[in-house]
Amino acid sequence: MTFKMTYWVAFRTIVMKEMLRFMRISAQTLLPPAITTVLYFIIFGELIGARIGDMAGFRYVDFIVPGLILMAVISNSYANVVASFYGSKFQHYVEEMLVAPLPNWVILLGFVSGGVARGVMVGIVVTLVALFFSDIQVHSYAVTLAVFVLTSILFSLAGFINAVYANSFDDISVIPTFVLTPLTYLGGVFYSITLLPEFWQNVSLANPVLYMVNAFRYGLLGVSDISLTLAFAIIIGFIALLSAYCMHLLNRGVGIKS
Amino acid sequence: MWPFVFNLSLMTPSLNGDVLIVKALHIEQLTKVYPKGVQALSGIDLRVEQGDFFALLGPNGAGKSTAIGVVCSLLNKTSGKVRIFGHDLDTEREAAKACIGLAPQEFNFNMFDPVVEILTNQAGYYGIPHAEAAERAEKLLRQLHLWDKRRVQARLLSGGMKRRLMIARALVHHPRLLILDEPTAGVDIEIRHSMWAFLREINQQGVTIILTTHYLEEAENLCRNIAIISQGRIVEQTQVHELLRRLHQEVFVIDTAQALDKMPSIEGFKLDKVADHRMEVSVSREHGLSQLFAGLNAAGVEVVSLRNKQNRLEQLFMDVVNHSRGTGV
Ligand SMILES: Nc1ncnc2c1ncn2[C@@H]1O[C@H](COP(=O)(O)OP(=O)(O)OP(=O)(O)O)[C@@H](O)[C@H]1O
Ligand SMILES: [Mg+2]
Numbered sequence: 001m002t003f004k005m006t007y008w009v010a011f012r013t014i015v016m017k018e019m020l021r022f023m024r025i026s027a028q029t030l031l032p033p034a035i036t037t038v039l040y041f042i043i044f045g046e047l048i049g050a051r052i053g054d055m056a057g058f059r060y061v062d063f064i065v066p067g068l069i070l071m072a073v074i075s076n077s078y079a080n081v082v083a084s085f086y087g088s089k090f091q092h093y094v095e096e097m098l099v100a101p102l103p104n105w106v107i108l109l110g111f112v113s114g115g116v117a118r119g120v121m122v123g124i125v126v127t128l129v130a131l132f133f134s135d136i137q138v139h140s141y142a143v144t145l146a147v148f149v150l151t152s153i154l155f156s157l158a159g160f161i162n163a164v165y166a167n168s169f170d171d172i173s174v175i176p177t178f179v180l181t182p183l184t185y186l187g188g189v190f191y192s193i194t195l196l197p198e199f200w201q202n203v204s205l206a207n208p209v210l211y212m213v214n215a216f217r218y219g220l221l222g223v224s225d226i227s228l229t230l231a232f233a234i235i236i237g238f239i240a241l242l243s244a245y246c247m248h249l250l251n252r253g254v255g256i257k258s
Numbered sequence: 259m260w261p262f263v264f265n266l267s268l269m270t271p272s273l274n275g276d277v278l279i280v281k282a283l284h285i286e287q288l289t290k291v292y293p294k295g296v297q298a299l300s301g302i303d304l305r306v307e308q309g310d311f312f313a314l315l316g317p318n319g320a321g322k323s324t325a326i327g328v329v330c331s332l333l334n335k336t337s338g339k340v341r342i343f344g345h346d347l348d349t350e351r352e353a354a355k356a357c358i359g360l361a362p363q364e365f366n367f368n369m370f371d372p373v374v375e376i377l378t379n380q381a382g383y384y385g386i387p388h389a390e391a392a393e394r395a396e397k398l399l400r401q402l403h404l405w406d407k408r409r410v411q412a413r414l415l416s417g418g419m420k421r422r423l424m425i426a427r428a429l430v431h432h433p434r435l436l437i438l439d440e441p442t443a444g445v446d447i448e449i450r451h452s453m454w455a456f457l458r459e460i461n462q463q464g465v466t467i468i469l470t471t472h473y474l475e476e477a478e479n480l481c482r483n484i485a486i487i488s489q490g491r492i493v494e495q496t497q498v499h500e501l502l503r504r505l506h507q508e509v510f511v512i513d514t515a516q517a518l519d520k521m522p523s524i525e526g527f528k529l530d531k532v533a534d535h536r537m538e539v540s541v542s543r544e545h546g547l548s549q550l551f552a553g554l555n556a557a558g559v560e561v562v563s564l565r566n567k568q569n570r571l572e573q574l575f576m577d578v579v580n581h582s583r584g585t586g587v
């Protein structure tokens with residue numbers, strides 16, 4: 001019973017520390033996504049988008065809003081956890097947690113919550129920017145919020161795994177550059193996959209980001225290339241898989257204990 | 259302040275030479291092979307009584323930090339048993355962890371965090387609510403003369419201040435066992451002495467302390483019991499004063515007023531001339547120094563200064579370690 005209380009205190013401590021970390025460096029964490037989003041809206045939304053016309057029955061600038069928000073959520077959740085947990089390994093202060101009587105799941109939950117906090121904050125910033133450029137009515141708040149948070153959890157977990165295996169600062173930028181960015185760009189942020197030839201449509205279906213972007217687009221606009229049930233099943237399935245894998249890594253002490 | 263006060267008289271040895279009261283630290287046949295094959299510990303046994311002030315000595319690479327790493331859950335052991343206040347690391351890890359406070363050899367705090375947050379966060383990981391953590395942090399930072407620096411980023415502290423910060427952090431959850439891996443490395447003499455006083459006080463309040471050090475003077479000054487580790491094995495475990503008692507000979511260096519043209523000879527002492535105005539004298543335990551002075555006086559030698567040729571404990575340490583290496587113990 002008292003143990004539960006101490007876990008809660010430990011969890012809070014990790015989350016507060018994580019939030020303080022990215023708030024202290026908000027010029028590097030909260031500002032850049034706002035700036036890139038403005039650029040995307042000006043270039044793709046206003047300049048190019050005006051010539052594209054409608055997509056899936058929406059103005060192009062409105063069509064890309066969900067994808068742009070989710071893209072920011074994905075990269076920021078991931079970046080927060082990978083940088084923070086790798087930093088704690090690099091400077092060895094992960095040991096402060098390893099010596100303390102707190103179970104591994106509290107550590108994981110703490111870091112993931114930190115990643116979600118950053119994802120949500122950046123998501124809000126980007127949404128506010130988006131409201132300047134576009135005109136969208138939320139189709140379903142429940143779906144929008146659920147996808148928003150679940151995606152953030154999923155990529156926080158992925159960032160955690162990256163950090164566990166990373167042995168240098170290069171290692172924490174390899175995955176975002178060579179895996180995450182291509183997946184998000186090809187995940188239907190800027191287009192509906194119905195525009196693609198059938199072969200590439202099928203290839204796209206192997207990209208998990210596609211499901212999140214489409215589910216989120218459904219939440220905001222009410223249109224999706226994919227069935228909503230399938231999208232949620234895939235997101236939740238990935239979360240379960242990655243959580244289990246993170247716990248396995250932590251329990252074995254991979255990357256943190258010889 | 260320290261809730262864990264033990265009456266030393268309770269620790270009566272039982273018939274089998276064991277002690278009735280549970281050990282603060284009990285290590286049995288602990289081995290550690292690092293992933294790349296380095297065998298750092300080859301089956302060590304160690305018992306530390308509650309309330310003890312215990313020194314773990316050994317040359318560089320002997321395995322001290324490795325043993326501490328296993329005890330504090332920073333390293334996985336290869337085999338063996340570790341119990342902390344009776345809590346087995348394999349079955350009651352959290353209870354065991356809660357008993358220990360660690361100040362490791364290498365700095366391991368976030369260099370960009372303010373000093374006070376390092377303490378309150380660590381307390382948080384141990385489940386201490388923030389308000390209480392802040393109180394404890396203030397108390398410890400004042401005691402260790404770091405209160406003025408509480409808002410400073412840790413990287414801006416001097417080396418000695420960083421060491422004290424690690425000690426403060428190790429104490430923030432009021433551990434029953436404090437483990438200090440070279441706590442005074444790089445600490446100036448004045449601060450070292452005040453740290454000693456602080457540690458003695460903590461120990462008197464009932465906290466068991468284990469420290470590693472390369473300053474034998476430190477072990478001699480602070481510790482009651484001592485273990486010497488060499489090449490991953492315990493080669494000696496005894497009381498500090500017992501170890502000192504084993505020193506039969508001491509060599510003194512004596513500077514004289516007159517040039518030593520003719521060396522005096524004094525019954526029971528071996529005198530060697532090493533320079534015109536300097537000699538070395540081996541003094542065994544049976545003969546006191548006053549006998550030596552009487553002899554020198556009689557021979558008309560005027561003594562200007564006298565000092566120990568070498569720290570006795572250092573000599574003994576070298577003997578034990580070399581012996582263990584030589585015989586492959
Ligand atoms: N992470 C590691 N991986 C592989 N080998 C290691 C690791 N850490 C220590 N060792 C090896 O284990 C042995 C014992 O090292 P340890 O750090 O325990 O020595 P120590 O007694 O603390 O020495 P010192 O007085 O220099 O601190 C050494 O041979 C060392 O090289
Ligand atoms: Mg060491």
